[in-house]
Amino acid sequence: MSNDAITHVEPVEQGTMGVTKKQFRSAMLASLLGWSFDLYDLFLLLFVAPTISLLFFPTSSPTLSLAAVYASFAVTLLMRPLGSAIFGSYADKNGRKRAMIVSVVGVGVSTAAFGLLPTVPQIGFMAAVIFLILRLVQGVFVGGVVASTHTIGTESAPPKYRGLMSGLIGGGGAGLGALFASITFAVVSALFPGESFNEWGWRVMFFTGILGAVAGLFVFRSLSESPLWTQLREEKKESDQETVVVQKSPVKTLFTSYPRVLLINVMIIAGGGSAYYLTSGFIPTFLKVVNEAAPEVVSGVLIASSIVTIISALLFGHLSEVIGRKKTFILVGVLNIIGLPYFYLALGDSATTLSIYLNTMGLVFLGNAAYAPALIFLNERFPTSIRSTGTGLSWNIGFAIGGMMPTFVTLSSGTIENIPHTLMYFSIVIFAVYLIGALIVPETKGNLK
Secondary structure: OOHHHHHHOOOOOOOOOOOOHHHHHHHHHHHHHHHHHHHHHHHHHHHOHHHHHHHHOOOOOHHHHHHHHHHHHHHHHHHHHHHHHHHHHHHHHHOHHHHHHHHHHHHHHHHHHHOOOOOHHHHOOHHHHHHHHHHHHHHHHHHHHHHHHHHHHHHOOOHHHHHHHHHHHHHHHHHHHHHHHHHHHHHHHHHOOOHHHHHHHHHHHHHOHHHHHHHHHHHHOOOOOOHHHHHHHHHHHHOOOOOOOOOOOHHHHHHHHOHHHHHHHHHHHHHHHHHHHHOOOOHHHHHHHOOOOOHHHHHHHHHHHHHHHHHHHHHHHHHHHHHOHHHHHHHHHHHHHHHHHHHHHHHHOOOOHHHHHHHHHHHHHHHHHOOOOHHHHHHOOOOHHHHHHHHHHHHHHHHHHHHHHHHHHHHHHOOHHHHHHHHHHHHHHHHHHHHHHHHHOOOOOOOOO
């Protein structure tokens, strides 16, 4: 079945007819917090990476041990497309809300389980094996969170707020997740200073993941189902079942009718995902191993970075509503291909706390702008009947590629001193591809139906 055939039978764009302000706020809050809880759990590993490298992947080379930790992070990301295929298909057939509840709780519980794991000094190499298996399980649930949070919020928003909602959920959720993790890291580091953090502090960090699951259940109680998904189901019931398409296999439809759309989407999202993981995701390690910053400085910079992430995402998300998605992608691509190399080298040479703050803020502001319009852009590329599956897979494949970049950067650097220059080269190549994708994609603003 062709794209036109599927799109033709979708409901015409009616915005959020029948959605009250309370329902809109509920959907916005649920999507924002659901994604922030998800990224909070992922960020915990990045914040304790040096400790985890010693306890689960000890080697004679600190750089190689760190690379192993980032590889375990990449393993989770590689499972995210599978999670999107499973939960995205479920969300398209049974509703976004149900998929969100199961996946968010799954992420929280699997994160808390890391705090119970034995280490290599305790049981040998099997500790690393168990660690990686749990990362695989977590990755499936993470993919499910994307498939639900990245659709229900924008589907519930009035057209004029969809760009802003894209930035709020995608970047705002990332910023909040990082902010929560930064605050947790600061508190736990103070409670377990020095060597005690390597003994018990890191476990406490992971135990806090259960809080997101509990909070998610509380927030989701008042959540209404997506109005566009509900409308499609109502039309299906009232029709002769030939005029409205409800996909029995959203995954199959995606790969048979939308392969080119999926491929071009990934070019954009891989750039945004790489920018995210090589700025916000890599900053905790960069500050510790390159700048050798004190823990209190790292905590302060990470908290400030989280706030800048939210500002950047909201700004560029809304900008896409003003000038269009395509022009925003092109603008962001140009800014990043010039700005990121400069800030990486400047941060590597930073000798004062002020310069560390300023250069980090520059990196985070540009890096998180790269994916701010991506969420609504993806939603506009697919009809309601396969939107969760299409958006989830596009996002997670792209972010899986981006999530592997810290591992490649660390391995390519060889030594700690080479990391800033390696990051510079990677960012130039990544955003060259990003710009090609931005030039190829059509303008999608107004296509959400």
